[in-house]
Amino acid sequence: MGPPTAQFRRVAARTGPAVTLRFDGVSIAATAGDSVLAALLQHGTLLRRLEFGAEPRAGFCLMGACQDCWVWSSAGGRIRACTTPVAEGMELFAMPQASFDRPAEESGRG
Amino acid sequence: MADPVIVGAGPAGIAAAEVLCAAGLRPILIDEGARAGGQGYRRPAESLALDMARLMGSEARKYAALHRRFEALLPRIDYRPGTLVWAIDGDTLHLLRDGRAETLCFDRLLIASGAMDRIAPLPGWTLPGVFTLGGAQVALKDQGCLIGSRVAFLGSSPLLALAAKQYREMGAEIAVIADTTALRAKAAALPALLHAPRTLARGLWYMAASLRAGTKMLHGAVPVAIEGSERVEALLLHDARGRERRFACDAVALGYGLKPETQLADLAGATFVYDADFRLFLPKIDGMGRARPGLYLAGDGVRIGGADAAEASGALAAHAILSDLGRPAEIAVTRRLARRVQRLRDFQRGLARAFAWPRAQIAALDDAVTLCRCENVTVGAVRASMARDLGPAEVNRVKAITRCGMGRCQGRVCGPALQELVAAECGGDGLAAGRLRGQAPVKPIALAAAMDGS
Numbered sequence: 367m368g369p370p371t372a373q374f375r376r377v378a379a380r381t382g383p384a385v386t387l388r389f390d391g392v393s394i395a396a397t398a399g400d401s402v403l404a405a406l407l408q409h410g411t412l413l414r415r416l417e418f419g420a421e422p423r424a425g426f427c428l429m430g431a432c433q434d435c436w437v438w439s440s441a442g443g444r445i446r447a448c449t450t451p452v453a454e455g456m457e458l459f460a461m462p463q464a465s466f467d468r469p470a471e472e473s474g475r476g
Numbered sequence: 477m478a479d480p481v482i483v484g485a486g487p488a489g490i491a492a493a494e495v496l497c498a499a500g501l502r503p504i505l506i507d508e509g510a511r512a513g514g515q516g517y518r519r520p521a522e523s524l525a526l527d528m529a530r531l532m533g534s535e536a537r538k539y540a541a542l543h544r545r546f547e548a549l550l551p552r553i554d555y556r557p558g559t560l561v562w563a564i565d566g567d568t569l570h571l572l573r574d575g576r577a578e579t580l581c582f583d584r585l586l587i588a589s590g591a592m593d594r595i596a597p598l599p600g601w602t603l604p605g606v607f608t609l610g611g612a613q614v615a616l617k618d619q620g621c622l623i624g625s626r627v628a629f630l631g632s633s634p635l636l637a638l639a640a641k642q643y644r645e646m647g648a649e650i651a652v653i654a655d656t657t658a659l660r661a662k663a664a665a666l667p668a669l670l671h672a673p674r675t676l677a678r679g680l681w682y683m684a685a686s687l688r689a690g691t692k693m694l695h696g697a698v699p700v701a702i703e704g705s706e707r708v709e710a711l712l713l714h715d716a717r718g719r720e721r722r723f724a725c726d727a728v729a730l731g732y733g734l735k736p737e738t739q740l741a742d743l744a745g746a747t748f749v750y751d752a753d754f755r756l757f758l759p760k761i762d763g764m765g766r767a768r769p770g771l772y773l774a775g776d777g778v779r780i781g782g783a784d785a786a787e788a789s790g791a792l793a794a795h796a797i798l799s800d801l802g803r804p805a806e807i808a809v810t811r812r813l814a815r816r817v818q819r820l821r822d823f824q825r826g827l828a829r830a831f832a833w834p835r836a837q838i839a840a841l842d843d844a845v846t847l848c849r850c851e852n853v854t855v856g857a858v859r860a861s862m863a864r865d866l867g868p869a870e871v872n873r874v875k876a877i878t879r880c881g882m883g884r885c886q887g888r889v890c891g892p893a894l895q896e897l898v899a900a901e902c903g904g905d906g907l908a909a910g911r912l913r914g915q916a917p918v919k920p921i922a923l924a925a926a927m928d929g930s
Contacts, residue, residue, distance in 0.1 A: 373605055374621040374622065374624075379620070399521050403619075404615070422603075424605065427888075428608070428618075431737070431888050432849065443922065
């Protein structure tokens with residue numbers, strides 16, 4: 367296939383206020399109502415790098431069940447990209463950043 | 477007396493709320509989703525220019541009717557969208573809404589938690605671009621997006637052909653529809669499928685539409701790998717005659733039918749029984765959906781039956797609540813609903829044979845394949861744990877040793893495949909492999925919120 371550009375392809379237009387977010391320092395244009403996952407995958411092919419071995423991941427179930435689409439947020443902690451709507455000024459990362467002083471841990475392991 | 481609580485605003489939950497409202501009650505309807513309809517009848521936001529009537533095809537009328545009925549109900553129910561039930565403790569629900577925790581006590585609880593895809597891993601299935609089959613439909617209905625431009629549909633399910641048809645109509649190229657169940661197994665299951673001739677006809681029609689459109693459709697395919705370095709580049713498989721086939725694609729939709737989301741029923745105290753046809757542990761219910769006093773289960777969250785069965789079983793469980801509250805029984809209505817639910821669920825039992833869960837394929841997986849996406853546990857690690865462990869092979873022991881099923885998804889994705897790997901150690905006996913127990917929180921929540929609520 368061609369060079370990695372975008373995973374998702376929009377086929378139904380969305381109308382609404384323009385929203386800009388940043389992912390790994392790159393500005394991403396989205397529309398209010400887009401999920402973070404849809405916004406990021408219309409501009410790229412990955413959401414995060416796995417804690418084990420840094421392999422790329424881009425979500426899986428898209429319905430809030432598999433928990434494979436969590437991305438790191440500068441606001442602290444992580445957000446589930448498939449069920450979180452985009453918001454203006456969101457600053458997101460594929461990997462935890464050294465500058466995070468106090469990442470809020472989620473529970474749910476056990 | 478507290479108002480009855482319904483969890484899940486899909487067809488089952490909405491139909492249940494309708495029956496309770498008609499009897500003068502004001503149910504509390506809790507839904508994790510932001511908009512009612514569940515997964516199948518998911519309603520796109522108004523801002524999305526998506527022709528749902530076209531997308532829903534033969535089910536468009538039911539889809540529109542359900543949402544009209546829900547809107548008529550709204551003033552008469554306590555509807556709480558965007559609310560996660562993350563734990564159930566005795567008669568208390570632990571809720572999370574907008575990051576805030578709260579509790580809710582109940583006398584009568586109806587859980588209609590819906591279903592998700594059942595997944596069999598294969599090499600490369602964690603690559604970006606591989607999504608569940610249900611996820612491929614959610615991307616379209618919820619976000620107006622295709623998961624890729626050239627999509628392969630892999631698994632075993634009548635929904636492969638349905639989703640491929642929707643994708644084709646929205647402009648995707650279909651690389652292949654590869655179904656792992658052989659055509660002769662499908663033919664053998666036909667008599668059981670005559671329980672619901674209309675649904676059967678619809679399924680055949682989707683397949684015919686694929687053939688008419690010139691889509692490559694394989695039955696009895698044996699998946700080899702999803703190939704690619706940083707993303708999906710091709711699907712490699714063997715066809716029914718054993719020939720190697722490689723299909724270039726940039727996305728794969730993967731699904732082997734649906735499995736009920738039973739974690740909440742587990743926490744609410746339901747008893748589980750092994751179902752040898754589906755090879756799943758399912759909550760035990762009576763003919764109306766009672767799991768224990770005060771607990772009712774309906775829809776695909778307890779038995780896969782599809783949207784029509786979900787609606788009927790939701791209404792039926794609501795009648796059970798009314799009858800348990802001492803209201804006069806509506807015997808004729810109840811009987812009709814029970815017959816309908818039974819017929820549609822029998823049909824799904826037939827489908828489970830026509831579209832088989834690939835247990836042999838899972839038992840034969842290479843050691844290097846990732847089994848657990850969350851904790852990055854391989855098939856080999858699971859096998860090694862069973863070889864080392866002195867006790868009998870059992871899923872919860874394997875989970876404790878390997879962390880497979882212990883990650884953020886709580887075994888929702890890897891659970892059925894893990895069960896088959898353990899069953900393979902037990903001579904193929906799924907019952908002996910045991911049941912992955914549900915744990916709170918059923919989904920990850922901030923630790924601070926959990927402290928709030930306790």
